[in-house]
Amino acid sequence: MSNYKAIDDLVATYKHGQESPDNSPERESSRVAGQRLVMTFKPLILSTMQCMTGIGPADYEDAYQDGVVAFMEGMKKYDETKGGRFNAFIKTHLQLYYRKWQSGQFNHSVTAEKLLSAPAGSSDGLTLEEVIADEAIDLEGRYIEREDQQRLWQSVHALSARQGKVLYQSFHESKSLVQICKEMGVTHKAVRKLRDKGLKNLKKSLKGVPF
Incomplete structure (x- = not known):
């Protein structure tokens, strides 16, 4: 063309x-x-x-x-x-x-704090930090405290722009994976992979494992 x-x-x-x-x-x-x-x-x-x-x-x-x-x-x-x-x-x-x-100057259009505290559209209304906590991360039986939140925010900023965008749209904008894949022009499988990889990288960071 x-x-x-x-x-x-x-x-x-x-x-x-x-x-x-x-x-x-x-x-x-x-x-x-x-x-x-x-x-x-x-x-x-x-x-x-x-x-x-x-x-x-x-x-x-x-x-x-x-x-x-x-x-x-x-x-x-x-x-x-x-x-x-x-x-x-x-x-x-x-x-x-x-x-x-x-x-490395990725343009995140929302702060990490807003992203983490926003409800997840596809996760029964949970916030991102609650999703992370619910997925086998030992936080001593309590919600993520201030130091853990700080580490998590830093990890969000370390994600690739693509992973950050999917998590932002999923958790902050409460969009389904189907909506996200249509807007990004990629397959549903690719969006799910990005979301899962982003969550996995956040969990690794909280455990002190490099990603």
Whole structure:
């Protein structure tokens, strides 16, 4: 897809559908448009990522998936009324994102404290810290105390942007995994894996195990 107008039309379809009700034809068209755009711009995501130094083989998959998330967020931020083409906008957006990714400056849109104390939409109303505590972490029979909370907050900040985003949407926004996978343009299995891996890494950190 090399036609700039066709790309801009797909972006418009995606943005319009995101404002439509769930299960509506517009929302489904948005999902399809998002998937097509991700595949179309996959070479750009990869080339931008590969221009960054310090991204080794072990980080390759996470770096790419984080780039996909950044791409989807870029589509939401793009404002066609400002006159620029989406192609130019998203190229700059990805370059800026990967510079932050490279330096570890992940942009968490919610503080760790809010994330931890927010109810989980798919966990019977439990907060993230209660989910962690409920999953076989010995906290001496009490809720996580101040020092444990501090360690947990630090661990949340250490997660990859992709894992942090899934946990944020699941626990803070009370979204189901199905909703998250539609918005991110990835499979349900991939979102569940991210959520489980994020929780696993938090538990490891609390136990003093590096991840």
